[in-house]
Amino acid sequence: MPYYLEHAFTGAKYYMLKGINTLGRHSMCTCPLYYDYISRYHASITVTNERIYVKALDALNGLYLNFMEERLQDYLEEIFIGDVLIFGCQIRVNEMSQSPHTFGVFMVNFQELEPMDSSDQNDPSEPSKTSESSDSSDSSDSSKPSKPSKSSEPSKSSDQDESYDSDVMEEVPPLPAPEW
Template sequence: MVFYLEHVPTGDRAFLEEGENTIGRDPDCSINMHYYYMSRKHVHILVENGKVFIKDLESRNGTFVNYLGFRINEEYREIFVDDVLIFGIMVAYHSVHKYPKFGIFTLMEEEHDSEDSVGSSPNRADGSPSSEGTNPESKE
């Protein structure tokens, strides 16, 4: 299985690598994103043994899961396919498609057919190409 984040307003995908994925505006992040209210290093998403975990990196504006009214903290918490992740600002469920510049994602998975995976190398949810910061081995 291959896990990815699908941007709710646009359908753009950011594929997650096995191991730790750092997400934020910093070019050194393994997944570089530029959405309103995102921190330079916003979250870590860990993919391990078919499970996915997330923790906030003390981001300024927080990370929210499934429209719950509280921020997640700096400890890993398991997330599941179809969970909605909101990076930076809480947005009401009925209005998510109105905000294409906000970091609102759904965790998805697909069967990995070796050559059929489209977009697995760019790893940018905003559609721009990425040639740096995609090594999951690089740490802060």
């Protein structure tokens, strides 16, 4: 189940890969976000098979969950589909309509992927098929639904398609030293 953050004002979607995703303005982040009040390394979102967690990193202006007054801290906090993450500024629910669209306000969501028909799997005329999808069909049970085409989801490495165990909850690697 691919999780994503949907910007509350523009509807832009930012997909989260399994494992640790770093969010912020820096180009080294796995999910760069260019909105007002977002730090270079603002937060991390960790996605496992069934759960999703958020952790504040160097969020100078704070990270807020569901319009609460307290900032999220630097430990993993489980979040759920429908939760609202606010990057860098505290907003109340009744202030949303007056807030600039450049603020980092996102709703946690997911996208159900529909399995492809098994008859489409062997159709060589379909351009969206990759050699990876045909290779994976050889080793999998034919009763399982096939993987969706890679063109409908963000690119993933083959390691990210595998299931994850408890070691995915490891700490975020240290941030690089400032370039002063």
